[in-house]
Amino acid sequence: MKLLIIVSSLSNGGAQRVASNLIMGLPENCEVDILLNDASDVSYPYKGNIIDLGMPHEDDKGKLSYQIRVFFRRLSKLHKIKKTGNYDAAISFLDSANVANIITGKKNTKVITTVHSKLSASGFDWKYKYIVFPLVRLLYGHANNVVAVSKGVEKDLREQIHYKGNNLVTIYNGFDFNEIRTKSKEQLSDDESEMFDGHTVLISVGRLTKAKGYWHLIRAMQLIVRDIPDALLLILGAGEQEQYLKQLCEDLSIQDRVVFKGAVDNPFKYVARADLFVMSSIFEGLPSSLIEALVLGMPCVATDFKSGAREVLAPELPLEDELLGNIYQAEYGIISPICSEKECSAAEPLQIEEQYLANAVIQALSGENAVHECEKKANEAVGKFSIEAMVDGYLNLI
Structure with missing residues (x-):
């Protein structure tokens, strides 16, 4: 089996830590490629091959423009590697990576997106209210699966974000006891x-x-x-x-x-x-x-x-x-x-x-x-x- 993991970094974040735990827990016969914004931004353990977008993190002043540039570079890279990588599945972490994963299609690989927080709680942020929420309702139904990290997150997607897709499942995050x-x-x-x-x-x-x-x-x-x-x-x-x-x-x-x-x-x-x-x-x-x-x-x-x-x-x-x-x-x-x-x-x-x-x-x-x-x-x-x-x-x- 060959998997593609799409995540901004392997450091400084809960979803990033989950990605690391998933990668490290995969069986030895599973081949893994990891698409990161910046290959130098790694502090969590991993195994497999890193594919680097070459986009080092910028300070908050240019945060929105940086996110837009990362999104389009990720989109371009995904179009190419999904066609040639022979992946069984592409698993993405967090909103921007999820959208890019879905847009680049599931013709050549199964698309699995993940939701790690109660999205409605971010409704005060205009980017969520006017960009993320509509994209979730519009696009997430095209993924093979949308994984919520708790039943509460799944319930929030249904009742507060009004997500109608029938591809929603809950898989709890795993911890290294x-x-x-x-x-x-x-x-x-x-x-x-x-x-x-x-x-x-x-x-x-x-x-x-x-x-x-x-x-x-x-x-x-x-x-x-x-x-x-x-x-x-x-x-x-x-x-x-x-x-x-x-x-x-x-x-x-x-x-x-x-x-x-x-x-x-x-x-x-x-x-x-x-x-x-x-x-x-x-x-x-x-x-x-x-x-x-x-x-x-x-x-x-x-x-x-x-x-x-x-x-x-x-x-x-x-x-x-x-x-x-x-x-x-x-x-x-x-x-x-x-x-x-x-x-x-x-x-x-x-x-x-x-x-x-x-x-x-x-x-x-x-x-x-x-x-x-x-x-x-x-x-x-x-x-x-x-x-x-x-x-x-x-x-x-x-």
């Missing part, structure tokens, strides 16, 4: 170890963006520290909300209770040493950091964000049910009602959902056997998110 567990054993520095000593550490991982809803978790810390005086919130990630979030901590006088570690190469060594993993997201596609925390046997609290939380923590909860209005003790963790999208100041009173989030954290930490129970259930919880399950899903499609 052994790598996660091995990296979690890496030693901390003395300063980092001191941060965990004498504190009940809550940890959250992800970019500092609006989607993650970190301000709700920070505001909830006001209640958490009253009940758990040694509570410390450790946030791993960087992003455009950093100054707002740090200022919010100062305004709430809890700056000594929240540590911003920034983006780190190995988040697992911190997660494994924390007492609780917390995710306050407003929306997700498939929450990678939540799954990775479960792989490490961590007790978890997550909001009932509109794609992924139930599939990971509460497979017994139907996706069609109304969003939760109270704390829910799920099979593999605790789910709290989703918070609003409104960014709040320190002066505003706590929202009821923020109070629920604080109570969910306190409840999770009060269970004497919580960690033991999570460790026992970890393999059961994450089995469907293995690399082997993901690879089997794609090979069955092909």
Whole structure:
């Protein structure tokens, strides 16, 4: 079997990491070509042959013009290599690559596109509203298959984007459990170890963006520290909300209770040493950091964000049910009602959902056997998110 993987890079991104995991999980008798924007932009592992578009990333000033130039160069290259490459399938990652994959046709190869996020959540961005959404409705039906990374993403495509194609399937992203567990054993520095000593550490991982809803978790810390005086919130990630979030901590006088570690190469060594993993997201596609925390046997609290939380923590909860209005003790963790999208100041009173989030954290930490129970259930919880399950899903499609 011979496959073509179409992705912008093999570094710095969730979809890019999924592409890497898929490539590495393919059987040895599978030949792989990988079409990248820039062959020098590789930090994730891969095997096979890289085809280079020769388009190094540019700064944000020229972002739109760069994307347009990449798109047309990718289109030209795909026309040629699909005719001569003898591929059984071309699998593309993210919107621009998906569109180019579809436009260049399925006469010579099966076309499989992938959707990694809840697209409707990007509706505030004019490029999505006026370009991506219409293209999804117009073109994606011409692919052999459109792969959603969660049932929530599939549901969003149907109900919010109004996608009508009958080629939509869900294949969960796969994670390298052994790598996660091995990296979690890496030693901390003395300063980092001191941060965990004498504190009940809550940890959250992800970019500092609006989607993650970190301000709700920070505001909830006001209640958490009253009940758990040694509570410390450790946030791993960087992003455009950093100054707002740090200022919010100062305004709430809890700056000594929240540590911003920034983006780190190995988040697992911190997660494994924390007492609780917390995710306050407003929306997700498939929450990678939540799954990775479960792989490490961590007790978890997550909001009932509109794609992924139930599939990971509460497979017994139907996706069609109304969003939760109270704390829910799920099979593999605790789910709290989703918070609003409104960014709040320190002066505003706590929202009821923020109070629920604080109570969910306190409840999770009060269970004497919580960690033991999570460790026992970890393999059961994450089995469907293995690399082997993901690879089997794609090979069955092909």
